[in-house]
Amino acid sequence: MSFLAIEHLTKSYGSNQVVQRFDLDVKAGEFVTFLGPSGCGKTTTLRMIAGFETATSGAIRIAGRDVTHLPPNARDVGMVFQNYALFPNMTAAGNVAFGLKVAKKRAADIKARVAEMLDLVKLPGLADRYPYQMSGGQQQRVALARALATSPKLLLLDEPLSALDAKVRVALRDELKALQRDLGITTVFVTHDQEEALSMSDRIVVMSEGRIEQLGTPFEIYNRPRTRFVASFIGTLNIIEAKVVDARAGAIRIGGQDARVGRQVSVADGADCTVALRPEAVSLQDPGDGCNRIGGTIQDVSFLGAVVRIKVGVGQARIMLDRFNSPGLPPPSPGERVTLHFSPDDLVPLDAA
Amino acid sequence: MSLAWLGVVPFFSFAALFLLLPTAYLVVGAFQDNDGHFTLANLAGLAEPGIVSAYAISLEVSAASAILGSAFGFLLAWAVVLGGLPAWLRPMLLTFSGVASNFAGLPLAFAFIATLGRTGLVTTILQSVFGFRLYGTGFNILSFSGLTLTYLYFQIPLMVLILTPALDGLKTEWREAATILGASPFGYWRHVVMPILWPSLLGTTLLLFANSFGAIATAYGLTGSTLNLVTILLYAQIRGDVLHNPHLGYALALGMVVITGVSNALYIALRTRHERWIR
Amino acid sequence: MKRPRFGAWLAFAVGVAYFAIPLIGTVEFSLRIRRGTYSLDAYGNVLSDPAFWNTFGFSASAAVATIVAGTLLVVPTAYWIRLRLPGLRPYVEFITLMPLIIPAIVLVFGYLRLYNSSSWLPMTGAPWSTDVLMVAGYVVLALPYLYRAVDTGMRSIDVRSLTEAAESLGAARSTILFRVIFPNVRTAVLSGAFLTFAIVIGEFTLASLLDRPAFGPYLQLVGANRAYEPSALAFIAFAVTWACMGLIQLFARDPAARSVKV
Structure with a gap:
C-alpha cells in the first residue's frame, strides 16, 4: 500500500x-x-x-x-x-x-x-x-x-x-x-x-x-x-559508439575490437548502438575470468589526487578510466600501449534517446 | 600626520556656513531676550492663542494628509505589486509617482483651484450635471479639507515610491511557508506581512508628516494667508515681524525643527529596523 | 497567472481619477479665458510676458548653478569618504539628511539673520551675493538627493580598486577624480541633477524671502492677480517636471543611478 x-x-x-x-x-x-x-x-x-x-x-x-x-x-x-x-x-x-x-x-x-x-x-x-x-x-x-x-x-x-x-x-x-x-x-x-x-x-x-x-x-x-x-547526467561516464555483431549473444565491436555485453542488445545485427561504461569499472590489470580485453594508446593522464584519470584512444573511440593513486606506482605516460579490462556486466547498452 | 582630512574641509565648511550655523543661530536666539540674556520667555510666548492655533492647524493638516496619503499610497502600491494587475501598469505608476511627488508648490495650488475652486471644472460639472452644489456643503478649497486633499497629490505618490520596494521585498516563499503551515490568507497578513511592514508603514507616514509640516508654497498659493499655518505665520513674521518680537520668531522656528526632527528621527529608526530584518 | 482582484482595480481606478482630474481641470481652465469658447490665449499671454522669460531664465540659471556647485561639492566628498575617511561617513550622512529635518523656511530665516547687511558676512547686501546665498540654500535643499544618488553610484563601481588601478598607471589624484570617477558616476549625477532642476525651477520660499526675481515669486504674483494664466503656468510647470523625470528615467537605465529618491 x-x-x-x-x-x-x-x-x-x-x-x-x-x-x-x-x-x-x-x-x-x-x-x-x-x-x-x-x-x-x-x-x-x-x-x-x-x-x-x-x-x-x-x-x-x-x-x-x-x-x-x-x-x-x-x-x-x-x-x-x-x-x-x-x-x-x-x-x-x-x-x-x-x-x-x-x-x-x-x-x-x-x-x-x-x-x-x-x-x-x-x-x-x-x-x-x-x-x-x-x-x-x-x-x-x-x-x-x-x-x-x-x-x-x-x-x-x-x-x-x-x-x-x-x-x-x-x-x-x-x-x-x-x-x-x-x-x-x-x-x-x-x-x-x-x-x-x-x-x-x-x-x-x-x-x-x-x-x-x-x-x-x-x-x-x-x-x-x-x-x-x-547515464550522462549521473556520474562521469564513457559513452561509446559501437557496432552490434550478434544482438542475442551481446557481441559488439568497439573501435574494431570484439567485446561482449552482459545482456541482450535490443538493436538489429549490424546496426550502431551506444554503450556506457563507468571509468572506475575499467582496469589496466588483468583480473582473469572472462572479461573484455581491448587494446589502446594512452592519450592523456590527469593526476587528481586520490584518483588518476587516464584517457585511452581505441580506434575512433576514447575511453576514460580511473585508477586509485598508489605511491609505489607512478602514473603511465601518454603514448604507451595498454590493454583495458572490464566485465561484460559493466558495459551497459543504452536505449536510443 | 596624515593630511587626508583636508579633502573634506570644503564639505564641512559649506555645511557649517549654510546649514549648521544658521540653524544654530535660530536655536540659540530662541533662548535669548533682546539683550542676549538667557530666557525661556520666548518658548512660553508660543502659548499665545494665535500661535497655538497655527501649530494645531499645521499638525492637523500634516497628520490628516500623512495618514490618508499613506493609507491610499499603500493600497495603490499593493494593487500594482500584489494585486495581480497587468505588469505594464507598474512602471507607469512609478514614473508618474516620481513626477507627482515633485509636483508641489504654487503650480499644484493653481491646479486644484482650477479643479475644485468656485468655478473649477469639478465644481461646475457637479453643479450643472448633477445639480450638486459643492460649496453648499461647506467645502472650500481654501480650507482645511481642501488643503489636505491638495497635499495628498504629492503625499500619495511619495508613499507609493517608498513602499513599492518594501512590498517587493515580501518573498513568495513566506506566503507559501505560512500557507503550508496551515495559515489562512488573513493569518499570513496578520502574523507575517503586517509585522514586517509596520515599521516602514509607520516610518513613511512620519516622513510624509514632516514633508507636509514644512511645506509652505502650496498652502500660500492656495489660501494666501487665510489659513493660519505655522509656516505661513513664520513667513509673515520674516516679512514684517508680525509678532513684534524677533526672538519669538526664533522660538516658532525651533518648534518646527523639533517637530520635523522628531518625526524624521523616528522614521530613520523604524527604517533601520525594517532593513535589518529584510537583509 | 494570478487573476486581478476587484479591490486592486478599484484602488487603481480611484487613483487614476484622483491624479488625472486635476490635470484635466487645469488644462480645461487654462483654455477658458475667452467667454463661451476655448482658446490658447492664456498661454499666449504667459509666453508673451517678458517677466515669464526673465524669471524662468533666472531660475533655470540658478538651477544649473546649483547642480554644478552641488556636484563639485558632493562628488569629491563622497569619493574621499569612501576612499580615505570611512570613519566620517555617519557624520556626512547625517548632515546630508538634515535638510529633510530643517524646513526651507527655517533655513532662509537663519540666512536672513546671520548674513544681513549689518552682519559679519553681509551676503544679502548686494544682488550678486544674495544670488550666491540663494544657490547655496538650493544646494543644501538638494543635498539629500544628490548625495544619495552619487554615493549609490559609487558603491556600484568600487572606487578603491578603480583608484588603485589608475594610480598604478601613474595617474594623479585630480586626473583620477575627473577622468575616472566622474565618468563612472555620470548617470547618478545626471539623475540627481534633473531632480534638482525640478525642485529649484519653481522654488518659492527662498527666492521670495531673499527677494530674488525668480520663477516661484513670479508664479505667486500671477496667481494673485490673474484668473486663467495660473492654470496655463501650472500646466507648463507640470510639463517641465515631467520632462525632468522622463530624463531621469532615460538615464536611470543604468542600475547604478536607480535609487535617487529616499
Missing part, C-alpha cells in the same frame, strides 16, 4: 507541458528524490504535491486521501524551501511555533514542542535569535524544525541544501538523512545535485523535460542507467 500516490499527473502552461503523465508510488517512511537539471519539472511536481500549483490532470493521494484539489493549508504536509523562507520578524522559536499557533494549540504545549524541535535540530541555545542573526545552516535547521513541528504526514524538501556552503551542505545532508530515518517520515526531496541524491535516497526519480527517465535505487540508477540521459 503506497503512502503517497501520484497518478497520471500532468501540468501544462498553455501548450507547454512541463510535467507529463507522472506516475509514482511512495511507501510510508520512504525517502524519494526527484533528480534532474533545472527546467525538468521536478520542482513543479513537488509544488503540485504541496498544493502551490494545480494539476492540469491526474491525481495525488496522501495516506489514501485525495488531495488533488485541496489548498496547501489543508494537506498536512511540511515543506523546507531553498532560501530558508524563515519569517524575518520572528525568532527561531517564533518560527517553529508558527504552525502550532495558527492551529490554536495551547501555549504550554507549543512551548514544549518548540523546545523539543530545536533540540532535535541541535539548536537548543538559539531560540531567541532572529533569522538575520543566524548562519545559513542554522536558518535551514530552524526551517526544518518549523516544518516538522506540526507532525506533518509528508515532508517536502525543495533543494534545501543548495544555498549552503559546501562544508555545511555535507554535514547537514547527513544529519537530515539520519533525522528522516529516526522519525520515519515519508519524504520527497528535490535536487539537481547527483551526489545528494545518491547519498540520501531510498529511491531516485530521474527527470528530464517533464518526464520520468528512470526510477530506481541509487545503486540501480548509477550502475544500470537505462537511457543515455540518465
Whole structure:
C-alpha cells in the first residue's frame, strides 16, 4: 500500500507541458528524490504535491486521501524551501511555533514542542535569535524544525541544501538523512545535485523535460542507467559508439575490437548502438575470468589526487578510466600501449534517446 | 600626520556656513531676550492663542494628509505589486509617482483651484450635471479639507515610491511557508506581512508628516494667508515681524525643527529596523 | 497567472481619477479665458510676458548653478569618504539628511539673520551675493538627493580598486577624480541633477524671502492677480517636471543611478 500516490499527473502552461503523465508510488517512511537539471519539472511536481500549483490532470493521494484539489493549508504536509523562507520578524522559536499557533494549540504545549524541535535540530541555545542573526545552516535547521513541528504526514524538501556552503551542505545532508530515518517520515526531496541524491535516497526519480527517465535505487540508477540521459547526467561516464555483431549473444565491436555485453542488445545485427561504461569499472590489470580485453594508446593522464584519470584512444573511440593513486606506482605516460579490462556486466547498452 | 582630512574641509565648511550655523543661530536666539540674556520667555510666548492655533492647524493638516496619503499610497502600491494587475501598469505608476511627488508648490495650488475652486471644472460639472452644489456643503478649497486633499497629490505618490520596494521585498516563499503551515490568507497578513511592514508603514507616514509640516508654497498659493499655518505665520513674521518680537520668531522656528526632527528621527529608526530584518 | 482582484482595480481606478482630474481641470481652465469658447490665449499671454522669460531664465540659471556647485561639492566628498575617511561617513550622512529635518523656511530665516547687511558676512547686501546665498540654500535643499544618488553610484563601481588601478598607471589624484570617477558616476549625477532642476525651477520660499526675481515669486504674483494664466503656468510647470523625470528615467537605465529618491 503506497503512502503517497501520484497518478497520471500532468501540468501544462498553455501548450507547454512541463510535467507529463507522472506516475509514482511512495511507501510510508520512504525517502524519494526527484533528480534532474533545472527546467525538468521536478520542482513543479513537488509544488503540485504541496498544493502551490494545480494539476492540469491526474491525481495525488496522501495516506489514501485525495488531495488533488485541496489548498496547501489543508494537506498536512511540511515543506523546507531553498532560501530558508524563515519569517524575518520572528525568532527561531517564533518560527517553529508558527504552525502550532495558527492551529490554536495551547501555549504550554507549543512551548514544549518548540523546545523539543530545536533540540532535535541541535539548536537548543538559539531560540531567541532572529533569522538575520543566524548562519545559513542554522536558518535551514530552524526551517526544518518549523516544518516538522506540526507532525506533518509528508515532508517536502525543495533543494534545501543548495544555498549552503559546501562544508555545511555535507554535514547537514547527513544529519537530515539520519533525522528522516529516526522519525520515519515519508519524504520527497528535490535536487539537481547527483551526489545528494545518491547519498540520501531510498529511491531516485530521474527527470528530464517533464518526464520520468528512470526510477530506481541509487545503486540501480548509477550502475544500470537505462537511457543515455540518465547515464550522462549521473556520474562521469564513457559513452561509446559501437557496432552490434550478434544482438542475442551481446557481441559488439568497439573501435574494431570484439567485446561482449552482459545482456541482450535490443538493436538489429549490424546496426550502431551506444554503450556506457563507468571509468572506475575499467582496469589496466588483468583480473582473469572472462572479461573484455581491448587494446589502446594512452592519450592523456590527469593526476587528481586520490584518483588518476587516464584517457585511452581505441580506434575512433576514447575511453576514460580511473585508477586509485598508489605511491609505489607512478602514473603511465601518454603514448604507451595498454590493454583495458572490464566485465561484460559493466558495459551497459543504452536505449536510443 | 596624515593630511587626508583636508579633502573634506570644503564639505564641512559649506555645511557649517549654510546649514549648521544658521540653524544654530535660530536655536540659540530662541533662548535669548533682546539683550542676549538667557530666557525661556520666548518658548512660553508660543502659548499665545494665535500661535497655538497655527501649530494645531499645521499638525492637523500634516497628520490628516500623512495618514490618508499613506493609507491610499499603500493600497495603490499593493494593487500594482500584489494585486495581480497587468505588469505594464507598474512602471507607469512609478514614473508618474516620481513626477507627482515633485509636483508641489504654487503650480499644484493653481491646479486644484482650477479643479475644485468656485468655478473649477469639478465644481461646475457637479453643479450643472448633477445639480450638486459643492460649496453648499461647506467645502472650500481654501480650507482645511481642501488643503489636505491638495497635499495628498504629492503625499500619495511619495508613499507609493517608498513602499513599492518594501512590498517587493515580501518573498513568495513566506506566503507559501505560512500557507503550508496551515495559515489562512488573513493569518499570513496578520502574523507575517503586517509585522514586517509596520515599521516602514509607520516610518513613511512620519516622513510624509514632516514633508507636509514644512511645506509652505502650496498652502500660500492656495489660501494666501487665510489659513493660519505655522509656516505661513513664520513667513509673515520674516516679512514684517508680525509678532513684534524677533526672538519669538526664533522660538516658532525651533518648534518646527523639533517637530520635523522628531518625526524624521523616528522614521530613520523604524527604517533601520525594517532593513535589518529584510537583509 | 494570478487573476486581478476587484479591490486592486478599484484602488487603481480611484487613483487614476484622483491624479488625472486635476490635470484635466487645469488644462480645461487654462483654455477658458475667452467667454463661451476655448482658446490658447492664456498661454499666449504667459509666453508673451517678458517677466515669464526673465524669471524662468533666472531660475533655470540658478538651477544649473546649483547642480554644478552641488556636484563639485558632493562628488569629491563622497569619493574621499569612501576612499580615505570611512570613519566620517555617519557624520556626512547625517548632515546630508538634515535638510529633510530643517524646513526651507527655517533655513532662509537663519540666512536672513546671520548674513544681513549689518552682519559679519553681509551676503544679502548686494544682488550678486544674495544670488550666491540663494544657490547655496538650493544646494543644501538638494543635498539629500544628490548625495544619495552619487554615493549609490559609487558603491556600484568600487572606487578603491578603480583608484588603485589608475594610480598604478601613474595617474594623479585630480586626473583620477575627473577622468575616472566622474565618468563612472555620470548617470547618478545626471539623475540627481534633473531632480534638482525640478525642485529649484519653481522654488518659492527662498527666492521670495531673499527677494530674488525668480520663477516661484513670479508664479505667486500671477496667481494673485490673474484668473486663467495660473492654470496655463501650472500646466507648463507640470510639463517641465515631467520632462525632468522622463530624463531621469532615460538615464536611470543604468542600475547604478536607480535609487535617487529616499
